[in-house]
Amino acid sequence: EDIRLIELPKIPDPRGNLTFIEGRRHIPFDIQRVFYLYDVPGGESRGGHALKTTEQFIIAASGSFSVVLDSGTTRQRFVLNRSYYGLYVPPMIWRELEDFSSGAVCLVLASAPYSEADYYREYADFKQAIKR
Amino acid sequence: EDIRLIELPKIPDPRGNLTFIEGRRHIPFDIQRVFYLYDVPGGESRGGHALKTTEQFIIAASGSFSVVLDSGTTRQRFVLNRSYYGLYVPPMIWRELEDFSSGAVCLVLASAPYSEADYYREYADFKQAIKR
Numbered sequence: 001e002d003i004r005l006i007e008l009p010k011i012p013d014p015r016g017n018l019t020f021i022e023g024r025r026h027i028p029f030d031i032q033r034v035f036y037l038y039d040v041p042g043g044e045s046r047g048g049h050a051l052k053t054t055e056q057f058i059i060a061a062s063g064s065f066s067v068v069l070d071s072g073t074t075r076q077r078f079v080l081n082r083s084y085y086g087l088y089v090p091p092m093i094w095r096e097l098e099d100f101s102s103g104a105v106c107l108v109l110a111s112a113p114y115s116e117a118d119y120y121r122e123y124a125d126f127k128q129a130i131k132r
Numbered sequence: 133e134d135i136r137l138i139e140l141p142k143i144p145d146p147r148g149n150l151t152f153i154e155g156r157r158h159i160p161f162d163i164q165r166v167f168y169l170y171d172v173p174g175g176e177s178r179g180g181h182a183l184k185t186t187e188q189f190i191i192a193a194s195g196s197f198s199v200v201l202d203s204g205t206t207r208q209r210f211v212l213n214r215s216y217y218g219l220y221v222p223p224m225i226w227r228e229l230e231d232f233s234s235g236a237v238c239l240v241l242a243s244a245p246y247s248e249a250d251y252y253r254e255y256a257d258f259k260q261a262i263k264r
Contacts, residue, residue: 016172016232022165022245031163033154034241036193038215040148061168062194062237083170083237100148105194105215105237109166113154 001028001090003069003076006057010084019084021109027057027088029111036061042102050094050120052129055111059086063104070094072130094126133160133222135201135208138189142216151216153241159189159220161243168193174234182226182252184261187243191218195236202226204262226258 008026011018023030037046047067058067064081071093078087086109089095097106112118120126140158143150155162169178179199190199196213203225210219218241221227229238244250252258 014173015176015178016169016238018167018169020165020167020246023163025245031155031166033152034163034166034239035150035152036215036239037148037150038194041146044147046147061239062170062235083168103194103235106148107166107168107193107239113157114152 001055001088003071003090003093004088005078006086006088008084008086017083021057021086023109027086027109029055031109032112033110033114035108035110037097037106040100040104040106042100044100045096045098046100047096048094048121048123050126051091052118052120053091053112054118055091056089057086057109058089059083059107059109061105061107063101065100065104065106066098068096068098072127092130094120094123133187133220135222135225136220137210138218138220140216140218149215153189153218159218159241161187163241164244165242165246167240167242169229169238172232172236172238174232176232177228177230178232179228180226180253180255182258183223184250184252185223185244186250187223188221189218189241190221191215191239191241193237193239195233197232197236197238198230200228200230204259224262226252226255
């Protein structure tokens with residue numbers, strides 16, 4: 001599956017809006033892990049890794065930030081600033097998170113439990129793996 | 133399983149903190165559905181329903197709010213105001229969300245896809261079902 005923005009269902013309500021995501025319905029994988037970044041100082045950056053097999057879906061549940069995705073040959077930049085949009089990131093894509101707004105919450109759904117063995121932490125290692 | 137607050141892992145970092153949740157590891161069910169409430173005006177209330185079979189885990193990913201849980205015989209109130217705590221709510225518990233802070237994000241993980249047939253929307257119907 002390819003990198004893409006996915007628009008999510010939004011149930012508007014003056015008491016607050018609601019957005020929902022079901023595994024294999026709105027995103028192409030089962031949700032094995034949920035994590036979120038919070039208390040991020042405004043302007044901060046984060047990330048700089050690729051995953052060998054894990055798929056992720058990244059949402060700006062609050063505030064905004066940018067996601068830079070690098071396939072090894074092309075680089076794309078996505079600004080996430082709406083709670084009802086998310087970015088699908090397949091395996092073997094280098095990602096960096098940038099330009100967090102103060103108080104932003106980055107919500108990530110992942111297709112697998114955490115495993116350090118699934119990470120490329122060095123860009124050079126990722127590049128070499130892509131070439132193979 | 134009983135109603136309880138669960139402390140989640142927190143990876144502190146000056147660039148922002150990270151908390152993660154894996155189904156059947158940190159919470160007692162597989163994550164079939166994720167939803168979140170956002171753009172909630174400060175002071176707003178929400179909820180007023182029970183679920184017949186669905187388990188939920190409720191987190192204040194940003195800001196704060198209160199959760200009132202009613203088993204039909206006892207009523208408990210929980211204030212959620214830390215991103216690394218969540219409230220496990222078993223089936224057949226009436227819940228109400230109250231006192232949202234401005235900009236709060238209520239993140240909910242659920243054990244089943246959405247099904248309107250799983251809801252009690254009227255407290256009287258819930259009370260009657262509990263008595264049976």
